[in-house]
Structures are given as C-alpha cells and as structure tokens.
Amino acid sequence: MDRIHIRDLALRCIIGIFPEERRERQDVIVNMILAGDFSAAGKSDDIADAVDYKTINKRIIELVESSEFNLIETLAERIAEQCLAHPKVREATVTLDKPGALRFTRSVALEVTRKKD
Numbered sequence: 001m002d003r004i005h006i007r008d009l010a011l012r013c014i015i016g017i018f019p020e021e022r023r024e025r026q027d028v029i030v031n032m033i034l035a036g037d038f039s040a041a042g043k044s045d046d047i048a049d050a051v052d053y054k055t056i057n058k059r060i061i062e063l064v065e066s067s068e069f070n071l072i073e074t075l076a077e078r079i080a081e082q083c084l085a086h087p088k089v090r091e092a093t094v095t096l097d098k099p100g101a102l103r104f105t106r107s108v109a110l111e112v113t114r115k116k117d
Contacts, residue, residue, distance in 0.1 A: 001091070002038040004053055007031050011061060014068040015075060015098065022068075028075070029097035029107070030060060034083055036090040051088045059085075072096050072110045080114040091115045 009032075012025035034051060041050035059082050069075045076096045083092035093113040101108035 001035045004034040004038070004051055005032070006034070006053060006057060006060075009057065009060065011064045013064050013066075013075070015070075015072060016101075017070045027099050028064065028072075029099065030064065030079060031095040031097075032056075032060070032079070032083055033093040034086070034089045035092070036088050038088065051086060056083060056086055056089075072098055072108075073112075076110050076112045077114075080112055084114060084116055089116075 009030040011028055011030060013028060014022060014024075015026055015028060016022065034053065034056070036051070038051060041047075043049075060079055063078055063082055064075065067075055067078070069078075076094045079094045079096070080092045083089055083094065091113065093111065095109055095111040097107040097109040099107040
C-alpha cells in the first residue's frame with residue numbers, strides 16, 4: 001500500500017473539558033498518513049490519477065479551526081473521516097498532538113487508524 005504523509009499541520013481550536021480550555025483556542029498538531037493504491041498516478045504522471053492532498057488539507061484546516069470538541073479522540077475521528085472521504089484513500093492514520101496538555105510534557109498525542117469498509 002502506498003502512503004502520503006502530511007506532517008506537522010499546526011492549527012488552533014477549542015479542545016478540552018476544563019473551563020479554561022473552552023475559553024481560548026489551543027494549539028494542536030495534526031499528522032496524517034493517507035494510504036491506498038496510488039500507482040496509477042505514478043504510471044500516468046497525470047494529476048487526475050493522484051490524491052488531491054491539497055484539498056484534503058484545506059478540509060482538515062476548516063474542520064479543526066471551526067471545531068469545539070471536548071475530546072481529542074472526537075477530533076481525531078472527524079479528521080480521519082475527512083481523509084477517508086477521498087475516493088482513492090483506503091486507510092487513514094491520524095496523530096493529533098495537544099501541546100501543553102500535561103505539565104512537564106511537550107504534548108499528549110492520540111493516534112487512530114481507520115479503514116474504509
């Protein structure tokens with residue numbers, strides 16, 4: 001299976017369960033791995049055969065920056081759903097980092113992998 005990596009997408013959103021987390025946007029870092037058979041694009045050198053990762057990235061930015069979820073689990077799930085909405089993407093792995101979530105740590109991260117049925 002081929003993979004496209006989108007790395008270190010730095011965004012801000014409302015995320016968390018505590019009142020102070022609900023008042024102001026917080027930093028989150030999104031990493032995505034989009035998997036599928038992308039060989040047609042490699043053979044044809046035609047953009048029509050490729051995964052439009054620019055559009056996927058824009059959708060993720062819109063989703064995250066407008067979101068107000070309590071849990072990073074919910075946000076990661078929604079990001080994976082957006083990745084899988086592309087017809088050529090068969091599997092999506094999303095890693096969502098929440099910097100500063102715990103004292104004395106750089107970040108807390110959650111990784112989910114979702115596949116099309």
